[in-house]
Amino acid sequence: MATAVTATPSTSKEREWTKPQAMAIPEGGYFADKVEQGRYGPIFPKTPACYGFSVIAKVIPGREGHLYNHAKTIEKAIGENPTFLASLKAHYLRWVVFKIKGESYMMYQGIFDTDFDKYCEDASVLFGKSGIHSAFEALEGWPADYATNPASIVKFFREHQCPSFLEYSEHPYVSCEEIKKALTLKTAFSNMLDQMQ
Amino acid sequence: MLELDDIQHFLLTRPRALAARYGFLSFRRPDQGRAWLSGIIDRVGCGRAIASGGPLDARWVTVAFTWNGLRTLGVGDSSLATFPEEFRQGMAARAAILGDTGANHPDHWVGGLASPDLHAIVILFARDVAERDRCIREHQQYAVQFPGVEALSTLDLEATPPLDYAHDHFGYRDRMSQPEIEGMGITPTPGSGAPLKPGEFFLGYPDEIGDGGPLPQPEILSKNGSYLAYRHLQEHVGAFRNFLRAHGNTPEEQEFVAAKLMGRWRSGAPLVLAPSKDDPELAADPQRNNDFDYGKMDPHGYAVPLGAHIRRMNPRDTAVNMNRRRMIRRGGTYGPPLPEGAPEDGQERGIAAFVGCASLIRQFEFAQNVWTNDKNFHELGNERDPIIGDQDGTLEYKIPKRPIRKVIKGLPAFTTVRGGAYFFLPGIKALRYLVSLSGGR
Numbered sequence: 001m002a003t004a005v006t007a008t009p010s011t012s013k014e015r016e017w018t019k020p021q022a023m024a025i026p027e028g029g030y031f032a033d034k035v036e037q038g039r040y041g042p043i044f045p046k047t048p049a050c051y052g053f054s055v056i057a058k059v060i061p062g063r064e065g066h067l068y069n070h071a072k073t074i075e076k077a078i079g080e081n082p083t084f085l086a087s088l089k090a091h092y093l094r095w096v097v098f099k100i101k102g103e104s105y106m107m108y109q110g111i112f113d114t115d116f117d118k119y120c121e122d123a124s125v126l127f128g129k130s131g132i133h134s135a136f137e138a139l140e141g142w143p144a145d146y147a148t149n150p151a152s153i154v155k156f157f158r159e160h161q162c163p164s165f166l167e168y169s170e171h172p173y174v175s176c177e178e179i180k181k182a183l184t185l186k187t188a189f190s191n192m193l194d195q196m197q
Numbered sequence: 198m199l200e201l202d203d204i205q206h207f208l209l210t211r212p213r214a215l216a217a218r219y220g221f222l223s224f225r226r227p228d229q230g231r232a233w234l235s236g237i238i239d240r241v242g243c244g245r246a247i248a249s250g251g252p253l254d255a256r257w258v259t260v261a262f263t264w265n266g267l268r269t270l271g272v273g274d275s276s277l278a279t280f281p282e283e284f285r286q287g288m289a290a291r292a293a294i295l296g297d298t299g300a301n302h303p304d305h306w307v308g309g310l311a312s313p314d315l316h317a318i319v320i321l322f323a324r325d326v327a328e329r330d331r332c333i334r335e336h337q338q339y340a341v342q343f344p345g346v347e348a349l350s351t352l353d354l355e356a357t358p359p360l361d362y363a364h365d366h367f368g369y370r371d372r373m374s375q376p377e378i379e380g381m382g383i384t385p386t387p388g389s390g391a392p393l394k395p396g397e398f399f400l401g402y403p404d405e406i407g408d409g410g411p412l413p414q415p416e417i418l419s420k421n422g423s424y425l426a427y428r429h430l431q432e433h434v435g436a437f438r439n440f441l442r443a444h445g446n447t448p449e450e451q452e453f454v455a456a457k458l459m460g461r462w463r464s465g466a467p468l469v470l471a472p473s474k475d476d477p478e479l480a481a482d483p484q485r486n487n488d489f490d491y492g493k494m495d496p497h498g499y500a501v502p503l504g505a506h507i508r509r510m511n512p513r514d515t516a517v518n519m520n521r522r523r524m525i526r527r528g529g530t531y532g533p534p535l536p537e538g539a540p541e542d543g544q545e546r547g548i549a550a551f552v553g554c555a556s557l558i559r560q561f562e563f564a565q566n567v568w569t570n571d572k573n574f575h576e577l578g579n580e581r582d583p584i585i586g587d588q589d590g591t592l593e594y595k596i597p598k599r600p601i602r603k604v605i606k607g608l609p610a611f612t613t614v615r616g617g618a619y620f621f622l623p624g625i626k627a628l629r630y631l632v633s634l635s636g637g638r
Contacts, residue, residue: 037293038294038566039294039562039566086517113573114573118563118567125517125518125521128406145410149410175573
């Protein structure tokens with residue numbers, strides 16, 4: 001029989017944020033006994049640092065300059081529309097360029113609240129929008145039909161993913177929305193105290 | 198323009214059918230499968246024939262095939278490989294992705310639906326039970342010529358009384374929100390969005406982002422086709438009514454709980470527009486009963502809880518790229534109605550429905566994997582769809598309410614998946630192409 005209660009923390013997991021956690025991850029990125037299947041293949045496990053990926057790919061020689069133009073494009077797009085990338089449900093995105101034996105590589109690292117598999121079609125629409133795709137088109141192996149074929153983006157990301165072997169969070173499993181709600185609440189309390197003066 | 202002479206009517210029109218039969222077939226001999234199909238094609242309604250009315254107007258026949266069925270009829274390996282991976286695998290193989298676990302697992306499915314021997318489905322919608330039974334007798338006389346075509350199972354459907362509007366065994370009014378297709382000349386009801394590009398539902402047409410992408414080959418087989426996801430869901434009416442009684446002291450309170458699970462009153466009136474009291478007139482008015490959003494009108498879920506069935510199945514303005522996720526639903530109810538006030542009688546009843554789309558993985562599987570079964574949909578943390586989600590009794594359901602929300606712990610399963618399959622719904626020319634093949638296995 002189901003029971004009705006009024007409660008705040010409805011699961012023990014909701015309080016996990018109070019205790020920093022680390023998670024060691026097996027070689028290959030999956031826990032063999034509990035691999036969750038996504039629509040496009042197995043899903044990398046959720047860790048205290050939520051979902052995410054670290055995609056590393058070689059930059060097409062001579063295209064490094066495009067990456068810096070791409071950075072300006074993203075900065076402008078977010079400035080004009082701060083919710084431009086909201087559908088990715090990302091905490092942080094980092095684009096890094098580095099060299100190995102004189103050749104350029106790019107690392108695209110993201111921390112997400114949901115696995116990429118769940119919203120990859122939405123991401124592909126974003127990639128298809130003017131300007132957003134330029135960094136990835138500078139990478140070797142980036143699919144030509146990425147804008148209309150979400151599976152091709154997922155395939156590229158899976159083939160170039162370097163899974164973590166250890167992840168840590170000071171506030172485990174906390175989502176962007178929860179952080180924003182907490183800050184909204186803090187602001188509301190501040191305003192309330194101002195009104196009480 | 199849509200090729201209405203070629204597209205099967207199934208996703209284009211909604212006939213006023215009160216009865217149906219689904220026949221699930223296995224082609225034990227490919228040549229007999231093709232011969233059976235050759236005699237059926239003229240009975241299959243295309244979009245134009247159905248729209249024009251006439252003698253076909255008392256029954257509507259649809260034929261669709263699994264990937265194994267196409268292979269058995271003689272479609273070659275190189276062609277079969279051009280169909281999407283999820284269709285090639287079939288619904289049973291995708292169970293983990295779809296949330297078909299526990300009692301919902303394909304191991305428990307009925308009617309041979311989880312078997313690779315399932316090759317085709319014949320869907321008969323009929324004006325009434327007498328017409329359905331007449332068509333069944335006619336088909337039985339025809340099919341006896343083809344002992345190599347085996348009926349794995351059949352399912353008979355009948356509208357649940359009262360018959361003045363479509364509803365399921367739980368009593369929820371059905372068919373409240375359907376996408377319209379560009380080029381069909383139908384104006385969507387307010388709140389239903391603009392007509393969608395036909396490529397969202399039919400292969401070979403522009404879709405919402407481009408030309409619709411590459412077609413499975415050869416084109417004569419895939420053009421004007423669609424994919425169907427079939428779901429046979431048992432509804433546990435006794436358990437549902439017990440749940441309402443446990444959470445509502447009066448009939449009015451029980452109706453309110455039922456409305457909060459769905460997001461609409463059982464009459465069909467949307468909670469966003471009628472948050473505290475049912476409004477049957479609103480429910481019956483198509484110019485008003487779908488005209489609402491969530492982002493502006495109910496952002497916190499005080500009217501429609503964030504995890505309610507209709508909010509998950511169509512998040513409206515609170516999701517992006519909604520036009521890439523829309524689907525067309527067809528189907529009906531099966532089994533005897535459970536009279537109000539009667540205890541659970543142990544008889545099986547439920548709904549058996551099809552979701553039509555151009556991409557199973559982008560449309561149907563996304564809805565099932567994310568909207569239905571993602572426990573963290575809308576940051577809910579520990580919920581799945583209260584009506585059709587994969588419920589094992591450990592999850593909860595939150596109903597926002599001032600000053601403090603109500604949390605229902607240990608939500609039971611009100612439905613169980615009893616079967617399912619992925620079918621390809623070819624155009625009429627494609628059916629003739631299949632008849633023309635040879636070989637097969």
